[in-house]
Amino acid sequence: MEQYLRVGVIASTHGLKGEVKVFPTTDEPERFRKLKKVFLDTGKEYLPLKIKSVKFFKNQVILKFDEFQDINEVEKYRGKDLLIDREQALPLAENENFIVDLIDMDVYDEEEQRLGTLTDVLQTGANDVYVVETEEGKEILLPAIPSCILEVDVEAAKMIVRIPEGLL
Missing domain, CATH: 2.30.30.240 (PRC-barrel domain)
Incomplete structure (x- = not known):
């Protein structure tokens, strides 16, 4: 079983202060409000990121991370997955699977x-x-x-x- 589960994909940047628009791949996008951290799959490593703020716009989630302060720091991560540890996953109902x-x-x-x-x-x-x-x-x-x-x-x-x- 995979240790990490994808909850979103960075679609684009948002503004100039390092926020990103995320396309949620979870059935419960509201769960981002409760998440404190996620892992960014850079392609080489899983970079832990602390979530500073969460907003919603249309079908996307706008996230601000403590680690990024401007657009130039996050622009290179467009299209990258955001993951959570399996232990952070929402509980499954009977006969449900990831x-x-x-x-x-x-x-x-x-x-x-x-x-x-x-x-x-x-x-x-x-x-x-x-x-x-x-x-x-x-x-x-x-x-x-x-x-x-x-x-x-x-x-x-x-x-x-x-x-x-x-x-x-």
């Missing part, structure tokens, strides 16, 4: 026949859709609903599914 824990999971049908590898999760609004790539390079799109997703074992990186009639 997407990062599902990616690369082996997917099997009810008879334990391997279907392929889960490569992506599409968030459609109604329910998520799991993208499974088969050994032949084809994609199977599975709705993430209880009648289809029978078992998810994050520790074993294994998922057992029921293929809806007519899907294949």
Whole structure:
């Protein structure tokens, strides 16, 4: 399991005093109000940043960090991920998983026949859709609903599914 979870991506700078506009990748953007620190994935290291202030504008979060005082210091981090330690994550409800824990999971049908590898999760609004790539390079799109997703074992990186009639 990944130790760090992405909560946002720096979209651009905001003003001249080192603030950044962040596109939130969390289901709960309001959580930024409670966060005290995040880690900036610079591509070489995870740089700890202390959050000084949080504002919201449209679908973005505007953050000010103690470590940056002007636009020139933060401009180079456009497009970089903001992460939190897994321990800072919001608690999951029953049968919920972090997407990062599902990616690369082996997917099997009810008879334990391997279907392929889960490569992506599409968030459609109604329910998520799991993208499974088969050994032949084809994609199977599975709705993430209880009648289809029978078992998810994050520790074993294994998922057992029921293929809806007519899907294949």
